[in-house]
Amino acid sequence: MPQQKPTISSSQLLILLLLARVMHTMIFRFDSFSSGVPVMAALLISTAVEAVICLPAVVYYSSGGKNLIGELGPLSRVAGFLYSFYFTVIAGGTAALFAEFLQREFYTSVTPVAAIILLAAASAYCAYMGIEGLARAGAVVFWSFIGLFAVMCIVNEGGFNWLNLRPLTSLDIKSIFSYSIESLSSSWWIPMLVILGEHLKSGAFKAAYGYLFAKLIIIETLVLLITIVLWRYIGVLGYPIYALGAYAKSDFIQRFDAINMLVWAINCALVLSLYVFISQKPAQNRKIGVIIFSALFASVAVYEFKRGLRYNEPWFLWFKLSGIFLLGILIPIAAIILKKRKERPARI
Amino acid sequence: MKKAALIISVIILSLLLTSCRHSTEVQRRVVVHALGIDPHEKGYEVSYQIFSGKAPDGNPVDADESTVVTLLAQGRTLYETEESLRLQTGKEVFLGDAELIVISEKLIDTDLTDFLQYFRESDIYLGVNVVYCTGSAAETIGSKLNQGSATAILLRGVVEEAIRKSRALSARIIEISNALEHDGETIAAPVLTLEKNELGEDLTLTDTTLGVFGSQLISPEGPKSKIDENAVMGLSILNAKAKDMSLEVKIPEGIASVEISDMKIKRKIRIRDGIPEISVSVSARYSAESSPVGANEEEIRLAAQEQTLSLCEAAYACRLDGDVFQLGKQLWKYEPDYMMSIGGDVGDVIKKTTVSAEVRFRKY
Numbered sequence: 001m002p003q004q005k006p007t008i009s010s011s012q013l014l015i016l017l018l019l020a021r022v023m024h025t026m027i028f029r030f031d032s033f034s035s036g037v038p039v040m041a042a043l044l045i046s047t048a049v050e051a052v053i054c055l056p057a058v059v060y061y062s063s064g065g066k067n068l069i070g071e072l073g074p075l076s077r078v079a080g081f082l083y084s085f086y087f088t089v090i091a092g093g094t095a096a097l098f099a100e101f102l103q104r105e106f107y108t109s110v111t112p113v114a115a116i117i118l119l120a121a122a123s124a125y126c127a128y129m130g131i132e133g134l135a136r137a138g139a140v141v142f143w144s145f146i147g148l149f150a151v152m153c154i155v156n157e158g159g160f161n162w163l164n165l166r167p168l169t170s171l172d173i174k175s176i177f178s179y180s181i182e183s184l185s186s187s188w189w190i191p192m193l194v195i196l197g198e199h200l201k202s203g204a205f206k207a208a209y210g211y212l213f214a215k216l217i218i219i220e221t222l223v224l225l226i227t228i229v230l231w232r233y234i235g236v237l238g239y240p241i242y243a244l245g246a247y248a249k250s251d252f253i254q255r256f257d258a259i260n261m262l263v264w265a266i267n268c269a270l271v272l273s274l275y276v277f278i279s280q281k282p283a284q285n286r287k288i289g290v291i292i293f294s295a296l297f298a299s300v301a302v303y304e305f306k307r308g309l310r311y312n313e314p315w316f317l318w319f320k321l322s323g324i325f326l327l328g329i330l331i332p333i334a335a336i337i338l339k340k341r342k343e344r345p346a347r348i
Numbered sequence: 349m350k351k352a353a354l355i356i357s358v359i360i361l362s363l364l365l366t367s368c369r370h371s372t373e374v375q376r377r378v379v380v381h382a383l384g385i386d387p388h389e390k391g392y393e394v395s396y397q398i399f400s401g402k403a404p405d406g407n408p409v410d411a412d413e414s415t416v417v418t419l420l421a422q423g424r425t426l427y428e429t430e431e432s433l434r435l436q437t438g439k440e441v442f443l444g445d446a447e448l449i450v451i452s453e454k455l456i457d458t459d460l461t462d463f464l465q466y467f468r469e470s471d472i473y474l475g476v477n478v479v480y481c482t483g484s485a486a487e488t489i490g491s492k493l494n495q496g497s498a499t500a501i502l503l504r505g506v507v508e509e510a511i512r513k514s515r516a517l518s519a520r521i522i523e524i525s526n527a528l529e530h531d532g533e534t535i536a537a538p539v540l541t542l543e544k545n546e547l548g549e550d551l552t553l554t555d556t557t558l559g560v561f562g563s564q565l566i567s568p569e570g571p572k573s574k575i576d577e578n579a580v581m582g583l584s585i586l587n588a589k590a591k592d593m594s595l596e597v598k599i600p601e602g603i604a605s606v607e608i609s610d611m612k613i614k615r616k617i618r619i620r621d622g623i624p625e626i627s628v629s630v631s632a633r634y635s636a637e638s639s640p641v642g643a644n645e646e647e648i649r650l651a652a653q654e655q656t657l658s659l660c661e662a663a664y665a666c667r668l669d670g671d672v673f674q675l676g677k678q679l680w681k682y683e684p685d686y687m688m689s690i691g692g693d694v695g696d697v698i699k700k701t702t703v704s705a706e707v708r709f710r711k712y
Contacts, residue, residue, distance in 0.1 A: 157475045158475065163674060163677040163678060163680075163681050167681065167684055169684045169688060170688075171688065232526050232529075232530035232531070233474070233525050233526055236525065237474075246473075246474060247474060247522070
């Protein structure tokens with residue numbers, strides 16, 4: 001009897017994509033002030049662009065497509081390895097930034113390289129468990145994050161200074177443009193959708209646009225809170241979600257650092273597992289695949305961490321953008337064209 | 349075999365992930381509740397108010413003995429004083445529970461942003477208020493008051509009550525940093541005053557009281573004037589931060605105590621003849637807590653309104669010490685074109701800015 005391909009629902013995929021985006025925001029360090037209305041406007045612009053550029057992948061899966069990479073025929077193996085390479089680098093960058101965060105905030109008690117190795121081991125195991133397990137775990141982590149985020153917003157001690165919400169001026173055009181590009185470079189959820197779409201029962205449209213809507217709400221809320229509560233101090237604190245926790249205080253929980261960290265660590269392991277799961281796809285044997293790609297991303301992470309290379313630096317921006325363009329737009333368009341050709345009735 | 353490997357990994361991971369290797373037991377920590385910073389020939393002398401599980405004689409504390417101890421440490425920098433405290437006590441210093449930071453007025457000329465750097469890098473909560481004190485910070489932190497030892501909670505309570513009653517504006521670490529280091533605004537840091545009344549030697553009562561009776565204006569360039577509580581109340585109004593106030597109102601019949609609550613303050617800004625004009629309208633409820641015989645309600649209400657206007661007038665004079673009204677932010681929000689035309693610097697404009705206020709109270 002042929003084994004059925006494991007499947008997940010559109011809301012499960014939406015949650016997995018959101019967790020990956022939240023992870024990216026969690027470890028994104030604001031070294032200088034980049035918040036306020038220009039960032040909020042840039043998020044709107046980039047979301048609108050994402051809504052357009054995700055169309056090829058969404059259209060493919062919505063029109064009954066089941067294996068986007070497989071449509072490429074002889075080139076599918078090469079394409080598969082391109083995705084593996086891309087997500088191995090993304091996973092390495094994520095782990096390196098997480099290690100950097102640990103080093104900055106817990107420098108007396110954490111060895112970053114040990115953390116990377118532990119994360120790689122956990123990711124290998126979780127990725128081996130498969131997409132269904134990841135999706136179920138993702139729901140738990142996601143609702144934990146939402147609960148924590150809501151509590152931190154409610155018990156935040158800072159006063160709201162609405163004067164920080166300045167209207168846009170001609171001086172902001174340049175920064176809106178650069179923030180939009182930066183935000184767009186974080187939209188590797190589209191290549192993720194290309195790979196994970198084959199596990200979808202149905203509802204690619206719902207997953208993609210539900211994701212965009214939820215992401216917009218979560219990130220805009222975060223930027224709004226940073227702007228009216230923390231303002232330019234975010235440049236000092238660095239990590240926005242962590243900073244929000246640092247200013248939250250209640251009678252029953254004095255400090256949110258520990259509870260915040262717990263959710264971060266679990267989310268990091270889960271998101272890295274997702275990247276490993278995507279990367280190992282071309283491998284014939286999943287067990288060997290997850291071990292190889294976990295080891296690979298851990299090596300990338302240690303190298304980047306030791307060399308001080310970070311994927312939120314300008315040189316990496318173009319790598320991320322090119323990946324999104326090639327793997328998230330061009331390949332899905334090619335797949336749609338090839339699929340249409342196959343479906344065309346034969347003529348004499 | 350699989351089970352054994354799993355059990356071994358769980359044990360190893362649980363040890364590694366809890367960071368047991370570097371953990372510090374609570375009895376090996378000095379938990380600081382308040383810091384007082386004084387000048388010293390070496391540099392600084394910091395008074396650390398800590399909770400002590402033992403009485404000064406070394407025995408465990410009884411319920412009637414104070415558990416608050418103030419330790420002094422000196423150093424060229426605040427980092428050195430912390431290190432000195434660590435060596436003195438043989439324990440790790442934990443500043444994450446600090447409730448208040450008190451700086452002696454003698455250090456008024458020291459750049460406040462120098463201290464901010466230290467506060468940021470230590471575990472101090474960014475919502476902690478930073479206040480100045482008249483005289484010595486060590487004396488303020490370690491004083492015995494009528495209401496008991498000046499514990500960190502009591503000190504914080506005094507400052508928070510002053511803020512609640514609009515007699516002080518909050519000066520949290522985050523607010524100071526944003527105002528002085530980024531927005532170029534002038535802050536009004538509360539000044540704690542320890543008042544010792546002269547009593548006869550035969551009296552055993554310690555007649556010492558602590559309160560906030562004024563504030564110190566500090567601009568990014570350095571310290572400016574010291575203002576009284578009337579000017580601070582006016583600043584609270586002009587900055588739309590006042591919620592409640594207690595006023596002693598003069599009327600022909602005598603003095604009436606008036607409580608103002610539910611203050612709703614609206615600020616508008618516009619440019620007239622190239623000069624910003626801020627208009628503030630205040631509406632609130634009032635209640636006369638005590639009034640002299642023969643005084644009528646309307647008379648008290650009008651006098652309270654008049655007095656509130658005079659508070660705003662007192663605050664208006666503070667503009668000579670820098671941007672005390674968040675003028676820069678108001679202009680960026682409502683008059684961005686004007687702000688761009690002056691290059692984003694309100695340094696000279698603030699002195700010419702006019703303020704008009706309208707106050708309307710209704711009976712509680």
